[in-house]
Amino acid sequence: MTSIHDKVQESTQYIKSLIKTGADHAIVLGTGLGAFAKSITDQVSIPYQEIPYFPTSTVQSHSGQLIFGYKSGIPIIAMSGRFHYYEGYSASELTFPIKVLQALGIQHIILTNAAGGINPHYKEGDIVIVEDHINMMPDHPLRGENDERFGPRFPDMMNAYDVEYIELFQKYAQDLSIPLRSGIYLGLQGPSLETPAEYKMAHILGADLVGMSTIPEVIVARHCGMKVSVFSLVSNVCFPKSVLTKTTVDEVIAVVNRSAGQLTRLLDRFFEKI
Numbered sequence: 001m002t003s004i005h006d007k008v009q010e011s012t013q014y015i016k017s018l019i020k021t022g023a024d025h026a027i028v029l030g031t032g033l034g035a036f037a038k039s040i041t042d043q044v045s046i047p048y049q050e051i052p053y054f055p056t057s058t059v060q061s062h063s064g065q066l067i068f069g070y071k072s073g074i075p076i077i078a079m080s081g082r083f084h085y086y087e088g089y090s091a092s093e094l095t096f097p098i099k100v101l102q103a104l105g106i107q108h109i110i111l112t113n114a115a116g117g118i119n120p121h122y123k124e125g126d127i128v129i130v131e132d133h134i135n136m137m138p139d140h141p142l143r144g145e146n147d148e149r150f151g152p153r154f155p156d157m158m159n160a161y162d163v164e165y166i167e168l169f170q171k172y173a174q175d176l177s178i179p180l181r182s183g184i185y186l187g188l189q190g191p192s193l194e195t196p197a198e199y200k201m202a203h204i205l206g207a208d209l210v211g212m213s214t215i216p217e218v219i220v221a222r223h224c225g226m227k228v229s230v231f232s233l234v235s236n237v238c239f240p241k242s243v244l245t246k247t248t249v250d251e252v253i254a255v256v257n258r259s260a261g262q263l264t265r266l267l268d269r270f271f272e273k274i
Contacts, residue, residue, distance in 0.1 A: 003147070004099070004147060005147050005149055005150070007052070007096070008053075008096070008099045008100050008103050009103065010052045010053065011051050011052050011053050011054060011096075011100045011103075012100055012103040012104055014050075014051060015046065015066065015068075015104060018044055018046060018068075019044050019068040020044070020068070021075055022075065022104065022105040023068070023074075023075040023104070023105065023106065024075075024105065024106065024107045025074065025075075025076045025077075025106065025107070025108050025109075025110070025271075026076065026077040026078065026079070026101045026109045027076060027077075027078050027079070027111075027112070027267070028078075028079045028082050028109065028110070028111045029078060029079060029081065029112055030082060030111070030112045030113035030114055030214075031113065031114040031235075031252065031253060031256055033112050033114075033233070033256065033260050034080050034081070035264070036078070036112075036260070036263075036264050036267065037065075037067055037078050037080045039071070039264065039268070040067055040069035040070065040076065040078060041070045041071075042069050042070050043067055043068070043069040044067070044069065045065045045067050046065060046066045046067075047064060047065055048064045048065065048066065048081070049064070051066065051100075053096065054066075054096065054097060054100075055087075055089055055093055055094060055096065055097070057081040057082070057083060057087075064080070064081045065079075065080045065081065066078070066097075067079075067080055071267075071268065071271035072268070072271040072272045074271045074274060076271070077101060077104065077106065079101075082094075082213060082217070083097070084190065084191075084212055084213055085137060085138075085139060085190070085212070085216070086189055086190040086191035086212060091137065091139040091140055091141035091143070091216045092139075092142075092143070092144065094141075094216060094217075095141040095216050095217055095220040098217050098221050098224065098226075099150060099220060101226075102150075102221070102224035102225070102226055106226060107226060107227060108162075108165070108226060108227045108228075109217075109221050109226050109227070109228055109229070110231070110267070111214050111217055111221075111228065111229070111230045111231070112230070112231045112232075112263070113211050113213050113214050113230070113231075113233070114211070114232070114233050114235040114252055114253075114255075114256045115128075115185060115210060115211035115233070115234060116193075116194070116199070116209065116210045116211065116235065116236055116237075116238040117208070117209060117235075117237050117238060117239070118186075118199050118202050118207055118209065118210055118238050119181075119183060119203075119208035119209070119239075120239060122181065122208065122209075122234050122237060123237060124234055124235065124236060124237055124255050124259075125233070125234060125258060125259035126179065126181055126234040126259075127179070127180055127181065127231060127234075127259065127262060127263050127266070128180075128181045128182065128183045128208065128232045128233075128234060129166055129169055129170070129180055129182050129183075129229070129231055130161055130182075130183060130184070130185045130209070130214075130230035130231070130232060131161050131166060131182045131183065132160070132184045132185075133160065133186065133214075133215050133218065134184060134185070134186040134187070134202075134205055134206070134207050135187055135215050135219075136186060136187060137187050137188065137189050137215060137216065138189055139216075140216075140219070141216040141219055141220050141223075142155070142219065142220070142223060150223060150224050151222075151223035151224050152223070155219070155222055155223040156222075157219070157222060160218055160219075160222050161218075161228055161229070161230060162227040162228055162229060165227060165229045166182070166229070168270070169229065169266065169270065170182075172266055172273070173266055175269070176265055176266060176269060178262050178265060178266055181208075183207075183208030183209055183232070184206060184207050184208050184209070185207065185208070185209045185210075185211060185214065185215070185232060186202045186205065186207035186209065186210045186211075187210075187211060187212065187213070187215035187216075188210060188211075188212060189212065190212030191212065194210060194238065198210075199238045199239045200239065202239075203239050209232050209234070210238065211232065214230060218230065231263055233255075233259050233260065233263065234255075235251075235252040235255045235256055236251070236252060236255065
């Protein structure tokens with residue numbers, strides 16, 4: 001039986017055969033954020049289905065390509081589309097690409113997502129830099145036998161979200177006059193949207209955002225020794241109940257598309273300055 005480590009190595013070697021050089025930074029583009037990929041120059045795009053052992057994205061708003069290219073002359077790797085537990089993948093399967101990114105030499109990973117806002121001070125379209133999370137997903141990506149070549153059996157999550165990068169992004173946001181909130185992300189399995197009682201529960205637990213992704217990726221990235229930054233775009237306001245309305249995925253994507261430009265500006269400034 002082929003080990004996860006061997007599968008990662010095979011995927012890595014295939015990708016290395018197609019790209020020009022390595023990169024220190026990677027970005028995972030969530031719902032509605034595929035437009036960022038178009039700003040990457042000198043692109044080499046690799047469909048996920050061509051990469052050995054990669055999962056295939058089944059979500060309509062996720063294009064499913066690994067993109068190598070440059071932002072402001074800085075080499076980066078972008079995942080245009082991610083994988084979710086609700087698609088039928090285990091937490092280990094959906095985070096396989098994160099291990100491949102680490103094997104490719106990535107030191108810092110930026111994860112983006114669309115999330116419901118359960119902080120009553122949030123409004124649709126707000127950009128939130130995540131400073132911590134609450135994991136309520138039913139499967140853990142590190143469950144099972146641990147391979148020390150990736151990381152320790154019991155990785156510490158005290159500083160899962162890199163404080164230095166948080167402060168740096170806050171500074172750049174201030175320079176650009178882009179409102180940037182900070183908050184705590186709570187992850188549930190989906191794909192059904194939450195009930196009013198579940199939104200209330202998340203608020204009571206101390207979360208500012210609720211979503212269906214990202215946390216397994218953060219855990220594996222930290223397990224592998226990468227620094228992590230996460231941005232959520234508030235796609236709809238979910239708390240208190242008096243402001244809650246029915247939400248469709250199309251509406252979520254529309255809100256994210258309208259506010260993604262500001263996040264793109266912030267990311268552009270980051271790559272201009274590093």
